[in-house]
Amino acid sequence: MSLPLTEEQRKKIEANRQKALARRAEKLLAEQHQKPAQSKQGPSQNLPRDPSKSGSHGIFFKQQNPSSSSHGDQRPQNPHSFSPNTSEQAKGMWQRPEEMPTACPSYRPPNQVTVAGISPPLANSPPGVPSQQLWGCELGQGHPQASLETQSTPFANTTHEPLAKVKNFQETAASSCGQPPRDPELEARMARPSTSGQNISGSVMPRTEGRLQQKAGTPLHRVVGSQQGRCIRNGERFQVKIGYNEALIAVFKSLPSRSYDPATKTWNFSMTDYGPLMKAAQRLPGITLQPLEGAEGHMESPSTSSGIIAKTGLPAAPSLAFVKGQCVLISRARFEADISYSEDLIALFKQMDSRKYDVKTRKWSFLLEEYSKLMERVRGLPQVQLDPLPKTLTLAFAAQLQKTSLSPVADIPEADLSRVDSKLVSSLLPFQRAGVNFAIAQRGRLLLADDMGLGKTIQAICIAAYYRKEWPLLVVVPSSVRFTWEQAFCRWLPSLNPLDINVVVTGKDRLTDGLVNIVSFDLLSKLEKQLKPPFKVVIIDESHFLKNIKTARCRAAMPLLKVAKRVILLSGTPAMSRPAELYTQILAVRPTFFPQFHAFGLRYCGAKRQPWGWDYSGSSNLGELKLLLEEAVMLRRLKGDVLSQLPAKQRKMVVVAPGQINARTRAALDAAAKEMTTKDKTKQQQKEALILFFNRTAEAKIPSIIEYILDLLESGREKFLVFAHHKVVLDAITKELERKRVQHIRIDGSTSSADREDLCQQFQLSPGPAVAVLSITAANMGLTFSSADLVVFGELFWNPGVLMQAEDRVHRIGQLSSVSIHYLVARGTADDYLWPLIQEKIKVLGEAGLSETNFSEMTEATDYFSKDSKQQKIYNLFQKSFEEDGNDMELLEAAESFDPGSQDTGDKLDESTLTGSPVKKKRFEFFDNWDSFTSPL
Numbered sequence: 001m002s003l004p005l006t007e008e009q010r011k012k013i014e015a016n017r018q019k020a021l022a023r024r025a026e027k028l029l030a031e032q033h034q035k036p037a038q039s040k041q042g043p044s045q046n047l048p049r050d051p052s053k054s055g056s057h058g059i060f061f062k063q064q065n066p067s068s069s070s071h072g073d074q075r076p077q078n079p080h081s082f083s084p085n086t087s088e089q090a091k092g093m094w095q096r097p098e099e100m101p102t103a104c105p106s107y108r109p110p111n112q113v114t115v116a117g118i119s120p121p122l123a124n125s126p127p128g129v130p131s132q133q134l135w136g137c138e139l140g141q142g143h144p145q146a147s148l149e150t151q152s153t154p155f156a157n158t159t160h161e162p163l164a165k166v167k168n169f170q171e172t173a174a175s176s177c178g179q180p181p182r183d184p185e186l187e188a189r190m191a192r193p194s195t196s197g198q199n200i201s202g203s204v205m206p207r208t209e210g211r212l213q214q215k216a217g218t219p220l221h222r223v224v225g226s227q228q229g230r231c232i233r234n235g236e237r238f239q240v241k242i243g244y245n246e247a248l249i250a251v252f253k254s255l256p257s258r259s260y261d262p263a264t265k266t267w268n269f270s271m272t273d274y275g276p277l278m279k280a281a282q283r284l285p286g287i288t289l290q291p292l293e294g295a296e297g298h299m300e301s302p303s304t305s306s307g308i309i310a311k312t313g314l315p316a317a318p319s320l321a322f323v324k325g326q327c328v329l330i331s332r333a334r335f336e337a338d339i340s341y342s343e344d345l346i347a348l349f350k351q352m353d354s355r356k357y358d359v360k361t362r363k364w365s366f367l368l369e370e371y372s373k374l375m376e377r378v379r380g381l382p383q384v385q386l387d388p389l390p391k392t393l394t395l396a397f398a399a400q401l402q403k404t405s406l407s408p409v410a411d412i413p414e415a416d417l418s419r420v421d422s423k424l425v426s427s428l429l430p431f432q433r434a435g436v437n438f439a440i441a442q443r444g445r446l447l448l449a450d451d452m453g454l455g456k457t458i459q460a461i462c463i464a465a466y467y468r469k470e471w472p473l474l475v476v477v478p479s480s481v482r483f484t485w486e487q488a489f490c491r492w493l494p495s496l497n498p499l500d501i502n503v504v505v506t507g508k509d510r511l512t513d514g515l516v517n518i519v520s521f522d523l524l525s526k527l528e529k530q531l532k533p534p535f536k537v538v539i540i541d542e543s544h545f546l547k548n549i550k551t552a553r554c555r556a557a558m559p560l561l562k563v564a565k566r567v568i569l570l571s572g573t574p575a576m577s578r579p580a581e582l583y584t585q586i587l588a589v590r591p592t593f594f595p596q597f598h599a600f601g602l603r604y605c606g607a608k609r610q611p612w613g614w615d616y617s618g619s620s621n622l623g624e625l626k627l628l629l630e631e632a633v634m635l636r637r638l639k640g641d642v643l644s645q646l647p648a649k650q651r652k653m654v655v656v657a658p659g660q661i662n663a664r665t666r667a668a669l670d671a672a673a674k675e676m677t678t679k680d681k682t683k684q685q686q687k688e689a690l691i692l693f694f695n696r697t698a699e700a701k702i703p704s705i706i707e708y709i710l711d712l713l714e715s716g717r718e719k720f721l722v723f724a725h726h727k728v729v730l731d732a733i734t735k736e737l738e739r740k741r742v743q744h745i746r747i748d749g750s751t752s753s754a755d756r757e758d759l760c761q762q763f764q765l766s767p768g769p770a771v772a773v774l775s776i777t778a779a780n781m782g783l784t785f786s787s788a789d790l791v792v793f794g795e796l797f798w799n800p801g802v803l804m805q806a807e808d809r810v811h812r813i814g815q816l817s818s819v820s821i822h823y824l825v826a827r828g829t830a831d832d833y834l835w836p837l838i839q840e841k842i843k844v845l846g847e848a849g850l851s852e853t854n855f856s857e858m859t860e861a862t863d864y865f866s867k868d869s870k871q872q873k874i875y876n877l878f879q880k881s882f883e884e885d886g887n888d889m890e891l892l893e894a895a896e897s898f899d900p901g902s903q904d905t906g907d908k909l910d911e912s913t914l915t916g917s918p919v920k921k922k923r924f925e926f927f928d929n930w931d932s933f934t935s936p937l
């Protein structure tokens with residue numbers, strides 16, 4: 001227990017202190033009388049005090065690195081440094097606490113000597129090593145005398161141990177007395193000049209020097225000479241180790257990120273304050289701050305500026321801390337060392353010619369050509385573990401490692417496409433041609449990940465055709481687009497006999513019957529056994545369907561892809577949520593890159609060990625993954641990148657699977673078709689048969705439309721519009737979306753005007769996936785859906801004006817992208833007649849300058865349907881019926897009275913069941929829509 005000081009004791013202490021300080025000031029003046037007073041702006045009386053003042057008055061020495069003695073030979077030699085007992089004062093300074101007078105009479109030094117023994121005796125240190133460096137001197141920064149200690153005071157035969165004890169003693173005394181526990185004598189002794197030129201005093205006084213000067217009435221010159229300190233990196237922050245200096249403390253306190261650590265009695269700051277601090281310190285006379293290693297970027301050449309903050313030239317104590325990190329690729333030509341601070345390592349980095357320090361990331365980077373040299377040298381640092389780049393990267397970037405390619409972009413030679421059909425080659429847009437060049441430079445193995453609608457099909461066909469000698473070709477696609485692919489081959493490769501195209505429709509079909517074999521993912525897994533001998537050239541459309549290695553489709557496809565010579569993967573969305581989804585696709589293109597998923601997971605999926613196993617759902621090193629993919633696996637262009645080469649609208653005819661039309665519906669369709677061509681039928685009866693045919697077509701297409709929508713959703717299409725005409729189709733779509741819990745809106749003839757706008761807004765603002773299910777005739781105008789850029793027509797409509805008006809729901813002001821329009825066309829249905837009819841109408845209008853001219857040009861297989869005499873008859877009927885404007889209403893009204901269920905099941909579907917729009921509305925919309933041909937966007 002300690003008692004508080006009496007008033008008398010306090011006064012006496014203060015008087016003694018003043019005397020001691022006055023003596024010291026006199027001495028100082030005597031010693032410095034030759035030198036001009038360097039600072040008239042001495043410390044302000046109001047300078048805030050060190051936060052440590054209340055309980056940390058003492059001397060604090062902490063040995064930061066015992067091994068630092070090995071650097072003793074680098075120190076400046078001081079013949080006086082080790083003269084034993086040359087100074088009584090010094091001796092007094094280092095006396096043990098029990099020998100020291102205490103300011104607190106009731107104080108009893110504690111038994112424990114907490115810091116004793118941490119530092120080796122100075123006598124054992126190599127001669128001449130500045131104590132500050134040897135011990136990582138951490139001075140009480142509130143010590144006003146520290147600024148006076150720039151005079152040289154010979155330290156003789158001193159040890160750390162007593163100092164530690166002094167510290168311990170003083171701290172304890174201070175805290176127990178609640179008063180400044182200082183001994184004026186001791187302080188005066190400590191203030192004696194040191195010949196070492198080093199500041200090692202760390203005792204803290206509670207008052208500012210300015211105040212003391214005033215009280216003493218003695219003008220005390222500001223300290224001259226040098227006070228040295230250094231900055232030390234500590235994670236994201238840095239610490240300043242220097243003796244007390246009021247002006248410096250004021251600087252510290254002006255920095256926003258300041259933090260004072262009472263335990264170590266040091267100030268620390270974030271790196272953002274490094275530059276300002278160094279600059280401010282530079283302006284303080286007598287202060288020398290050794291800059292932070294590797295922090296050049298935080299301040300303009302702090303180490304070279306004006307010489308005031310010149311490096312001390314003193315050896316930095318090597319860190320004993322073990323540092324671990326990894327190399328990461330940051331560009332085609334450079335890699336970065338992602339590792340925490342190590343002086344030795346930084347010294348090594350500085351030996352590299354291509355070194356660069358990034359101020360923002362605070363990391364060093366180097367050219368790949370210096371990679372081997374750096375890694376070899378790092379191996380010589382036992383305290384450092386810098387993990388190398390994965391072997392895959394060194395292989396993929398071998399040219400850069402060997403200094404043969406330092407170009408920021410890969411040089412891709414122009415491929416000789418003379419062996420490919422000229423129709424195709426001449427149709428390629430410039431970016432598509434570049435895609436083909438990339439694929440051939442990659443020897444026919446790639447993931448073509450262009451945005452949707454950029455023409456991956458035409459590029460894939462061209463690449464595959466380049467390797468035609470290696471055919472038969474296998475094309476694996478979602479089942480809903482098998483026939484679209486067939487049409488695309490027919491369109492782009494006129495040299496290919498259509499009979500050589502084999503579309504696999506059932507599990508009984510042969511997979512190898514054609515030169516070009518098109519199969520769905522699901523059938524592929526069923527026909528796995530037929531894959532021998534393996535195909536040398538394989539196209540996988542929507543390759544992200546393979547993202548889950550556990551699925552049957554993936555298990556069937558992977559072995560096939562590993563042995564194929566050419567693998568062309570196509571996907572606009574190769575990974576939808578996490579890098580792990582890319583793994584199988586990378587493996588398919590480059591089987592040797594990451595044969596084990598775990599290695600890939602650790603590097604790029606932020607793999608974490610959990611109680612239940614490894615979690616690979618995260619992500620890491622994505623920049624590097626992107627570089628690797630771009631270098632050796634993937635080509636991806638976004639619509640925005642190539643917008644200038646794209647038409648505003650891209651139309652695509654999607655031939656949906658006839659196999660999905662069931663026998664009952666097929667029979668109904670055939671019956672309706674027969675009815676239309678039967679002789680002796682009145683005109684009215686023919687029209688009724690035509691309407692029946694149209695309605696049966698709607699029914700027949702439902703499974704294909706739903707399958708296509710689900711494929712789009714699985715492919716990651718976020719927002720799109722689906723137009724249909726019949727209520728039965730709209731109902732089926734919405735029912736399926738509800739079942740799959742997909743966000744959607746529906747606007748048909750029964751939707752009120754107010755609701756139309758609300759629903760439209762709802763869709764526009766929806767952040768995630770959403771489908772707008774719309775009636776062709778009820779929602780083809782007056783609505784803006786510009787947040788989508790894809791429109792799917794589940795059903796065709798005979799009036800192209802209505803269709804184009806519907807297309808323009810997305811293709812309007814506010815739409816910054818090129819929009820994609822997919823028309824689903826089913827063979828053996830009314831579509832066989834409607835599609836050519838639409839084409840023909842548009843062509844006529846186009847010739848008259850009333851329509852876009854590219855509708856047909858941009859659509860596959862405008863001639864996909866070759867008409868026999870019976871079909872010609874039906875076509876003529878369609879033409880006649882739908883060309884006479886007055887007949888449209890008649891046809892629609894006739895359709896409304898049609899009951900599609902009556903013939904087979906007796907189920908009655910009323911008008912509103914069959915069509916999505918009320919009759920009255922139709923007339924208005926139908927005739928108005930012709931304007932759309934001429935209305936510009």
Ligand SMILES: Nc1ncnc2c1ncn2[C@@H]1O[C@H](COP(=O)(O)OP(=O)(O)OP(=O)(O)O)[C@@H](O)[C@H]1O
Pocket residue numbers: 427428429432450451452453454455456457458571572650651652653820857858859860
């Ligand atoms: N160079 C071209 N000349 C003519 N038509 C083209 C060209 N490139 C693409 N198209 C047409 O653009 C439409 C979209 O092409 P494609 O279906 O290949 O795109 P995609 O990238 O596969 O889109 P998705 O990812 O949606 O399947 C098709 O109708 C196609 O015929």
